[in-house]
Amino acid sequence: MFDLRCLFVSCKLMDPASLLLRLSFFGLFLILLYLYATRNFNYWKKRNIKYVKPVPFIGNLGPMITLKKNIGFFLLDMCETLKSDVFGFFAFDTPFLVVTSPKLLKNILVKDFSIFNDRIVYSPNGHPILENVMFLAKGQSWKNVRSKSSPAFTSGKLKNMFLLILKECKLLTDYIDKFVDMPNVEAKEICAKYSTNVIARCAFAVEANSFESDDAEFRKIGSRLINMKLSTAIRQTICWFSPMIVKLFGISVFEGSSVTRLSAIFKEVLHTRMNSNENTSNDLIDVLLESKKKGSELSEDFMVGSAVQFFTAGFETVSSVLSFTLYELTVNPDIQQRLRKEILKHIDENGFTYESLNAMKYLDMCVSETLRKYPTLPFLDRVCNADYKLTDEITIEKGTKIFVPLFGLHYNKELFPNPYKYDPERFADKSVINADNMLYYMPFGEGPRICIGNRFGLMGVKTALVSILSKFDLVKSDKTPEHINFDPKGIVLQSTIGIPITFKHL
Template structure:
């Protein structure tokens, strides 16, 4: 090659242009990435601090995730004493230490995203009612799609439509239809335990695993009826998916992480594909049956499809329902929300009643007095006062969801503070449920009778109890969960006495939901007839 040709006047402009275009092509994504990971977080931090909010300082990329993980590891390495319900600093050590340093409303960092933690129940209600507008659920689309997206994650008109279609499936009259399925699953569980009793009339079970299996069975039967066995496979896959979801959630601030071909990411996609394939087949068969005139409205899927077929808007006009893909996502959400919440509530109820046998005896006396050996019906379950108080107090001390989150998508002003777009609100249910200023000096005692006059009179703040959320997006399945929990607890109480096994370690921790870290080993003893 002639060197002179490279540096000739004709060649220079083209070589410079090519290099310049390449430089711009590289500079643009680099600049966007720097803005996302450094300049924008610093701008948001300055804007929030200028209005008087205190908190941690932003650290590049990870934010407070390193401190969060370190404090969790330290706190969770040591169990709590038995009968200790002062679990807040153990379960959420970062939140409690930061509240102590910066106050009840503070800034921290979820990677490059600012997070304002709120522990004032009145402010929590205002945010969750979305009276200000411009607030939405926090979204991690690439990750959430592999677990469940549905009415819990939708916004705007899509949320309104899905909620309207789903509501009929959770009406009281429909829940009554599901009671036989609740009863059958619970009967199978207590019979299984009875067959496991040793010569001394006792046995040991891990209640966390047993009750998760129970609630998976309940969802399988109530959601899919005669297709129960196919539903069981979904339950098994969804349980594995939850564990893998939690292994990935702290890495999602790494741009494009979910597209990396890691072993965990590949397996999550395989699980999701299998779940969706099973559901697509179930939905197809059910729709075919509906077209042939068969009655299919005695389970959640049938009720959902029936409501979807006849959907009308607020003006009474017929409108298109959900697509098959959207129905699949709602079914996945049935499993995740329905199985997890109720199994965790029942697990902690058995643990706490093992710690407080006097309340176990009071609950059993009520159950036997109301039902004896007879079947449990809806009206009688609603007359349970002691059992209801116990479930509420367990939900107060051990709420399945330790916190709820929302995120601003436009600038809003709340109580004199302007929040820019992209700020996460973390509303700690656990902190509010354990706040001495709200619940009194006995806040960490197990006292179900504080709910004797109802939820509104249980604390100094009229509405400081929200285990199922608040506002228009309150959990659609809360009545389903409480009815299932009452049924299961009643059937266990009238067949068994129970206490903590020597191997039980009191170590609540939060992995998406509040769970016993080492299981819930319970010793069962048959009650003589």
């Protein structure tokens, strides 16, 4: 490395010729560094693809690095500036492609999936648990993990887990009861406690006790995993944009000590259950042990990876969708009233069952609209593994990294008129959404890599909504925000001030 201190301290003592020589070397070094950092900046121009002008060394990542925008809004801004089906940007020196055309997205995510089967996100090699985490797995290893995990998400298994979730909903409403009529109750924290309990019960076969104590271990692990600290933002940005640093420092998208602790808890429960031969709990351990008995080769690391995956992918997503729906129902009392009417009618006629939950059409419309307005994971990502003809004019190279901007699609005025309005009517006829071989509404992603937990997640959100709305009225408090602002430090959407509201008895 060029020694700057040496240059400046000793320049006074130097004769003019040596000083000139040193300055020339320094200048040359800077020029070479600049040329290296900008060597790819013609990449999109050469391919005749629109792009956002990059800045040396950081590319276009300025708004993310300075924590002004989270990745969802960073991509949305570029979509609104360039208004193009396909465009490029740069992360540091690496070119990335953004695709917004619903027809091209159908090809990438579904039709030609074999060419786009991996995500961009990097993970350190050789970690026994993370290698079994489906979201991070690549190629054949992803295929193995996905096919071994699928039996946990069949309709029959979900129906069994519904009963476990119902018990957690009773704890949820008992807890809310303690805060009735109080202003500015933090609904986001209540939702996080609930989703933590649900995942701990269904995946780890333990009671998380989040409602009993603010120090409950699972709740603490959840807070660590999803905290909005600068270090989390940096770690996550690196995992999507800088493979070299991931390899060099073994950085992972999930906070290390949380993964270690979750693994230890699951192993303990797993060993106890294997020895007791008891499997009537309808949780993930039952499903895994049943598959093993039927001859499926499931290593202990795979089983632990499945539970860690369940927690990391499920707890914050369920909590976010639930809390954003509670917020929208609070600020839209007409919609809240209509939804409550539907819920009470179904409970009155058929009781609160798995079947009656799935028959609540307006409930489904409301949750679908929440997922449009608040796509919890606001982007999808894929890597192209062969040269690929995207359109008649554009062929992309093997290795091209692609982002799908969910805000860009879900807030597109032509696809969803008046996009900032919360309007469940958009989903009155779901058959028109994504019709004609197009894909533009994808809160759970699409194609073979679609969210494997989508039906479980929806069940967790809807069961809680039915339980809450059948007992409580949601009312605005003085601190309930007019609009939600999103924390720029998170990959998953989070409100900057939580969701303060008032619960009242019906």
